[in-house]
Amino acid sequence: MLNYADDLGPLKIIHVHEPSVGLQGIVVIDNIAIGPSIGGMRMAEDVSTEECFRLARTMTFKNAAAGLPHGGGKSVFHGDPAMPKQDKERRIRAFACALRDTVEYIFGPDMGTDEECMAWIHDEIGRATGLPRELGGIPLDEIGATGWGVRHATEVALEFCNLGIKGTRMVIQGFGAVGMHAAKFLGEQGANLVGVADSRGSIANPKGIDIDALIGLVKSGKSVIEYEDGEKQNQDALIDIECEIWIPAARPDVVHKGNVERLKTRLISPGANIAVTDEAERFLNNKGIICLPDFIANAGGVICAAMEWQGASEIVAMQTVKEKVRHNTRRVLEDSRADHCTPREAALKLAEQRVRAAMRHRRWSAF
Template identity: 60%
Template sequence: MDDMFRFADEFGPFKIIHVYEPSADLKAVLVVDNIARGPAIGGVRMVTDVSTEECFRLARSMTLKNAAADLPHGGGKVVIYGDPRMPQEKKSQMLRALASALRYEEEYIFAPDMGTDEICMACIKDEIGRVVGLPCEVGGIPLDEVGATGWGIAQATEIVLQYCDFELKDARVVIQGFGAVGRHAARFLTQRGAILVGAADSRGTVHDPDGLDVDTLIRLKKEGKSVLDYPGGKKFDSNAVIAIPYDIWIPAARPDVINENNVHLLNTKLIIEGANIPITGKAEKTLYEAGILYVPDFIANAGGVICAAAEYQGATQCTAFGSIEEKVRKTQLRYWKLQKRKESSQGKLHSSLP
C-alpha cells in the first residue's frame, strides 16, 4: 500500500485512473495531479514504454506550467500504451474507447501530446466534446500544426539571452527531437537569426557547423523520413546530438534524456527545455554547479497549453499567439529576476530551481 503512494505529496496527485478495454486493445493511465486552479489540462501521450510514476511526473510538470502561466487550470496527463505509428483507424478506436471510459472525469480536459494530433482530438470530441487542440475545420486551433509550443520556446529564448554573453543572431542551435515541437522551434529561432547546426530524431543525428536548411528538414519529416535523409552534413547516431558543440541546446523528445551518466557530455552555454522533464534531478544539480543556464520546461514549453487554454475559452489563433508571447515573456522575466537575486558568490547566474 505504501509503495502505491510513493510519489504522492501535499499537492497531489488528485486522482489516478488505470483504463483497460481489451476490445480496443487499450491500456492507459490518467493522472489528474492538481485542480486547485481549475480543471486540469494535459496532453494524451502515446508511447510503448512509460510508467505510472512517469505519467505522474508529466502531470506535475503541467501543474507547475499552468500555475506559472497564471492559467485557470490544473495539471494532468494521459498515457496510452501503444505504438503511435499504428494505423489511424486502430488509433482512433483506442482514443474513442479512452474518451468513453473517462467521460465523467470532468476534472480533466484532453489535449494532444507526443504520438497524438488534432485528428486524434477530433475523435475525442465526437465522443465527449471535452477537448482542445482540434482541427481548424471544427473551430479549433491545431496546436502542433501551428507550432504553439515552438513559438513559446522562441519567446523564452529571446528573454533569457538578456542574461547571456551572446545574442540570438548567429547563435548555434542544436535540437534533439524534430517533431511537432522541435521543428517549429527551429523555424521560429532561425527566422530570428539563429543557425541550426544539428538535429536529431529516433534514427540518428545530422550535423553541419555551417548550418542546416530547416525547410528541407521539415519537408523530410512530413514525408515520414529521418533527419538522416538530409542531403549533406555529417551523420551520427541519436545520442551524438548531446556532444555537438553549440550555444543553445533544445531537448524536444522524451523525458530524462539527460542524466548523471551523460550530463558531462553537454557542450553548450544555454539549455531550453522543449520537452517535459528532459533532465533528471541529479543532472540538474550538475548543471547548476557548472553554471550552465537552463530554462525549465514549465516556462520554456508552456506555449502549447497557453494556446490550448485560449482555445478552450473560444479565442482565435492570433489571440492565442499573443497570449503565448505575453505570458511566456512575463513568466520568464519574473523567474530570471528571482534567479538574479540568487547569484552565487562567484557571480554566476544559475537557472535551476532552489
C-alpha cells in the same frame, strides 16, 4: 500509488484497460485547486504510471506559473503512434469513453497524438483542446504553439548569457511538432541549426542545416538522417555537438548524470517536459550554464489550449503565449540571480505559491 502522494496531490490515478481494442491507459489528475486540469494525451510504447505522474505534476506547475485557470493532469496510453490509423482511432475513442465522467480532466495533444486525435475525443465526449480549425479549434501542432513559446523563452534567456540570437548555433533533440517549429521560429531570427536528431539517429553540420529543406523531408515521412548535407551519427552523439542553444524536444530524462558533462552549450531551452533530471540541472547551474525550467520554456502549447477552451482566437492566443512566456522567463531568471538559486527552484517557488494560495480557498485542499 501512494508512493507519488504529497500535499499537492495527485487527486486521482486512473488505469484504463479495454482488451477488445488493446487499450492500456493511465490518467493522473494531480491538482485542481485552481481549476479543472488540462494536459496532453501521450501515446508511446514505454509509458508508465510514474512518467504520467511526473508529467501531470509538471502540468500543475506549468499552468500555475502561466496564470491559467487550470490544474495539472496528464494521460498516456501504450501503443506505437505509427500503428494503422483505424486501430489508433479505436483506442483513442475507447480511452475517451472510459473517461467520459472524469470531468476534472481536459484532453490536449502530446507526443504521438495530434489534432485529428483530439477531434475523435471531441466527437465522443466534447472535452478536448487543440482541435482542427474546422471544429472551431486552434490546431496547436500545426501552428507550432509550443515551439513559438520556446523561441521566446530562448530569446529572453540569451540576454542573460550576454548573447544575441543572430548567428547562435542550436542543436535540437527531437524533430516532431515542437522541435520542428522551434527550429523554424529561431531560424527566422538568425539562429543556425548545426545538429538535430530523431528516433533513428542524428545529423550534424557545423556550417548549418537548411531548416526548410529538413522540415520538408520530415513532413514527407522521412527521418532527419536522410538529409544529405550532414554527417550521420547515432542519437547519443548529438550531446557532443558544440553550440550555444541545446533544445531537448522529445523524451524525458535525455540529459542526466551519465551524459551532462559532455554538453558544450550556454543554454538549455527544453521543448519537452522532464527532459533534464534534477541532478543534471544542478550540475549545469554550478557550471554557469542556464537550464530553463521545462514548465516555463515550453508552456506555449497549454497556454494556447487554455485560450482555445475560453473561446479566444488564434491571433490572441499566440500573442498571449509570447507575452506570458517572455514575462515568466525573465522573472524566473531574475529571481534565480537575486536569490542565488537555480532557475527551477525560482520557478517552483512561483508556481507553488499560486497553487497553495488557491488551495486555501477550497473546502478540500485537493479537489
